[in-house]
Amino acid sequence: MIKDVAVVSLGCDKNRIDTEHMLSYLNKRGYNIINDCDSAEIIIVNTCAFIRSAREEAVDTILEMAEKKKSCKCKKLLVTGCLPQKYSAELFDELPEVDAFFGVNDYDKLVDVIEADDDVRCVCTAGRDRVFAQNRIVTTPRHYAYLSVADGCDNFCTFCTIPSIRGKYRSRSMEDIIDEAKHLIENGVCEIILVAQDVTRYGIDLYGRYALVELLRKLSELDVMWLRLMYCYPELVTDELLNEIATNVKIAKYIDVPMQHYDDGILKLMNRRSDSAQLRCIAEKTKKLGIALRTTFMVGFPTETEEQFRRLCDFARSADIDNIGIFAYSTEDDTPSAKLKPRVPLKVKRQRVRTLGEIHLNNARRRGEKAVGNIVDVLYEDIDYERNMFVGRTQGNAPEIDSVVFFSADFVDVGNVYKVRITDFEDYDLIGEKV
Numbered sequence: 540m541i542k543d544v545a546v547v548s549l550g551c552d553k554n555r556i557d558t559e560h561m562l563s564y565l566n567k568r569g570y571n572i573i574n575d576c577d578s579a580e581i582i583i584v585n586t587c588a589f590i591r592s593a594r595e596e597a598v599d600t601i602l603e604m605a606e607k608k609k610s611c612k613c614k615k616l617l618v619t620g621c622l623p624q625k626y627s628a629e630l631f632d633e634l635p636e637v638d639a640f641f642g643v644n645d646y647d648k649l650v651d652v653i654e655a656d657d658d659v660r661c662v663c664t665a666g667r668d669r670v671f672a673q674n675r676i677v678t679t680p681r682h683y684a685y686l687s688v689a690d691g692c693d694n695f696c697t698f699c700t701i702p703s704i705r706g707k708y709r710s711r712s713m714e715d716i717i718d719e720a721k722h723l724i725e726n727g728v729c730e731i732i733l734v735a736q737d738v739t740r741y742g743i744d745l746y747g748r749y750a751l752v753e754l755l756r757k758l759s760e761l762d763v764m765w766l767r768l769m770y771c772y773p774e775l776v777t778d779e780l781l782n783e784i785a786t787n788v789k790i791a792k793y794i795d796v797p798m799q800h801y802d803d804g805i806l807k808l809m810n811r812r813s814d815s816a817q818l819r820c821i822a823e824k825t826k827k828l829g830i831a832l833r834t835t836f837m838v839g840f841p842t843e844t845e846e847q848f849r850r851l852c853d854f855a856r857s858a859d860i861d862n863i864g865i866f867a868y869s870t871e872d873d874t875p876s877a878k879l880k881p882r883v884p885l886k887v888k889r890q891r892v893r894t895l896g897e898i899h900l901n902n903a904r905r906r907g908e909k910a911v912g913n914i915v916d917v918l919y920e921d922i923d924y925e926r927n928m929f930v931g932r933t934q935g936n937a938p939e940i941d942s943v944v945f946f947s948a949d950f951v952d953v954g955n956v957y958k959v960r961i962t963d964f965e966d967y968d969l970i971g972e973k974v
């Protein structure tokens with residue numbers, strides 16, 4: 540029997556969770572999970588198809604793994620995730636090296652297909668309720684894990700392919716989420732990061748009411764250090780939610796609210812349901828409540844004028860948002876925004892990414908300057924061997940995407956929180972020493 544399996548996981552943290560469920564299915568059926576694709580008998584590439592660059596990365600990775608099938612031990616190459624869910628018909632002919640494709644709702648069938656005698660090449664079911672594996676194999680460092688509260692999206696932003704790939708919004712039951720959280724905590728996780736395409740919509744499809752605050756209160760009864768909220772849709776960032784974050788000691792003083800833009804005309808064309816006044820209000824309220832705000836902005840959306848871009852820049856400058864992800868618009872052929880004209884030239888989009896990035900950097904440096912002398916709680920995570928310093932982050936920073944704190948100390952343990960005095964800053968990051 541084939542035993543050694545390697546999985547290459549591409550894309551976002553939601554895709555990482557899918558990979559972790561796959562690993563669990565494989566592990567329970569006796570497969571051995573290894574890191575080295577050269578030694579694996581089965582290679583699985585879990586793909587992202589959100590934008591063109593993600594699809595290109597996915598196809599490049601599949602081709603690279605197909606080479607290993609010729610030269611290494613690999614006997615089966617499987618491709619899973621968003622790419623086959625959306626493009627299985629095209630991929631089927633274009634990538635004959637791939638033995639089977641699986642869509643995002645079919646990971647529970649993975650092992651059966653691997654072991655079946657018949658040559659099933661494509662399992663991509665649309666609209667099927669996903670079956671989650673019990674006790675997924677977490678691939679993040681031991682002290683934190685992502686936890687999916689729902690899948691799919693009903694927001695239909697005009698630039699986004701996700702609703703057509705992931706389907707309608709489907710919340711997981713509270714019991715299911717709490718059981719998974721308990722299991723994570725029992726295994727050493729102290730920070731649980733709640734994710735979904737839209738976390739704020741949690742519960743509406745299942746319970747007929749928005750139930751995120753209720754879920755947070757239930758999760759807070761567990762022995763967890765921080766619950767962190769990602770992907771909150773602005774329209775549903777209510778005072779009740781912000782107050783819960785501000786006052787509940789188990790919730791990190793942090794919220795991720797992808798805003799995408801600030802100009803009302805562009806927001807409307809994007810089919811976003813929040814306007815600039817609401818976005819300004821969220822930025823002001825989070826500041827007042829001491830909640831770090833993360834957002835993402837998209838520049839170069841079709842029809843975006845210099846004036847509209849300037850409005851976005853003015854907002855980013857004055858709102859002083861703690862963490863910002865900046866993306867250039869990517870044309871996705873089957874989305875409504877692809878029909879909008881005029882398109883913004885690539886050169887202009889790249890310039891706008893740089894301009895907005897400089898504004899964010901200047902704000903970050905100003906905040907860094909002000910932070911010098913402060914003592915902050917830092918969760919220790921890693922070592923930077925080049926600097927010869929420890930690396931951690933505060934409640935106000937999510938792993939992998941936000942800024943960090945480099946600090947010196949005599950002895951520290953991964954996953955523990957230490958008091959660190961800030962002595963300096965460098966671009967987005969802080970530098971300090973353990974008190």
Ligand code: SF4
Pocket residue numbers: 692693694695696699700701702736737772
């Ligand atoms: S909220 Fe908008 S951008 Fe986010 S997944 Fe849904 S449709 Fe896409």
